[in-house]
Amino acid sequence: MSNLLEPEQKKRPGEPRDWNETARHLKSALAVIVSLAVLVGGGLFAYNKIGGAVAGAFVAEDYPGPGEADVEVDIPQGSTLDEIGSILVDADVIQSTRAFNEAVRETPNANSLQAGTYTLKTKMPAREALQAMLDAGIKGGKRFLIREGLRLSEQVAELSKQTGIPEEAYNEALKNPDAYGLPVMAKGNPEGFLFPDTYEMAGNDPNNALKQMTANFTRKANEIQLEARAAELNRDPMEIVVVASIIEAEVRRPEDRAKVARVIYNRLEGKPPMKLQMDTTVEYAVNKPRGTGATTSDAERANPSPYNTYVHEGLPPGPIAAPGKAALEAAANPEEGSWKYFVAINLDTGETAFADTFDQHQANVRKFQQWCQQNPGKC
Structure with missing residues (x-):
């Protein structure tokens, strides 16, 4: 027989309960319950403290109002609501973009906000600033x-x-x-x-x-990264705008814009350089009214204005019109090619013919002249 005691003695049926052992189990269970209570209670306390701090961190900073000094705010055309919020923060109209975004979410017609110049106040609640701008856009805009x-x-x-x-x-x-x-x-x-x-x-x-x-x-x-593109083309940014203005005045079809840009640069960079000889620059030089013919006279082309590219080499000293984005993009990103001439051969459709040599160009000019003969009063 083994002389080792069994690690756990089992109570035999009918044997009286050991109350000391029961008390020990009850005390252990009570200790566990108390520990859990302390843990849960402390956790709830910590949760309430931390939760309050977290919630506070996510409360949008907003001025209480009603606002202080008058300030004019310019909202550029095409601005997104996020950009408008940043503009208002920069002008100290509102305290945070988060407050403005909350105001936008709670205002059903926020997307109708228009570009423009608004008179607001500094340190306004975001909701009031947004509503003031909406009201201004609706009333008297x-x-x-x-x-x-x-x-x-x-x-x-x-x-x-x-x-x-x-x-x-x-x-x-x-x-x-x-x-x-x-x-x-x-x-x-x-x-x-x-x-x-x-x-x-x-x-x-x-x-x-x-x-x-x-x-x-x-x-x-x-x-369109105009300044960076100008540097890559070895041009001043103003020159890109001038080229874009000529494109805007000369071109009707989108597919021709970048080609005309290339013609202009090829002429400017030729060895030797060629005069641009653009009729639209002459029209600007003599302030020729719109709709008075698609060509210019010998007398007009002899005008000494620095804008007259028949008389002076290089670009005009400034733009001859207000270019849109497509013309600016074309001027900044000319198409690859060796063309040095172009002429519209159909004024109704804007169809344009491009040429590398003067002889090719003259053949295209004859097409234009033929179109003019077939369409009296349009040239």
């Missing part, structure tokens, strides 16, 4: 559309017609480029830098319109 290819004088006439602000007021405002944010590359000349688009403004200050248009130009220039 002036919507205007400026199409591509207009000269500055034509843009001013359209602005006056559509906003009810006299042309004289716009022309006076244009004399102060800093007031409406004319890009530095413009060198003080707003021609070509009032971006064509649809806008909405409030009030009767012409700068409210001009600021939106120059801001939109800067936005589009950044989108």
Whole structure:
């Protein structure tokens, strides 16, 4: 027999209960229950403390209002709601973009917010700022559309017609480029830098319109990386805008824009360089009215204006019209090719023929002349 005791003695049937052992089990169970209670209670306490801190961290920072000093805020054309929130934060109208985003989610018509210039207050609650902008856009807003290819004088006439602000007021405002944010590359000349688009403004200050248009130009220039592309082409950014303005005036079909850009650069970079000889630059030089013919006269082409590319080599000193984004993109990204000439051979469709040599070009010119003979009054 083994002289070792069994590790656990089992109670035989009928044997009396060992109350000391039972008490020990009860005390152990009670200790476990108490430990759990302390643990759960402490956890709840910690959860409440931590949860409160976490919730506080996610509460959007927002000004209590009602607002302090008046401030004008410009919302560029094409701005997203996220971008608008950032603009309002930068102007200290609202405290955080998170508060603005919450206001947007809770406002059913937030997506109807328009680009424009708004008079708000600093340190406004985000919901009140958003509603003030929506109200301004609904009450008394002036919507205007400026199409591509207009000269500055034509843009001013359209602005006056559509906003009810006299042309004289716009022309006076244009004399102060800093007031409406004319890009530095413009060198003080707003021609070509009032971006064509649809806008909405409030009030009767012409700068409210001009600021939106120059801001939109800067936005589009950044989108196409105009300055970087200009450097790659060994051109000044202003030269890209000038080329784009010629493209806007010369080209009707989208597929021809980058080809015309290449013709211009090939002429400028030829050995020796060639004069551009663009009729549209002559029309600008002599301020020829629209719709008075597709060609220019010998007398017009002899005009000494620096914008006349029949007389002067190189590009004109500035844009001849306001280019849209597609023309800017084409000027910044010319198509590869050896063309040095182009001519529209169908003014109804805008069909354009390109040529490498003068003889090829002359053959295309005869096609244009033939079209003009078949369509009297259109050339």
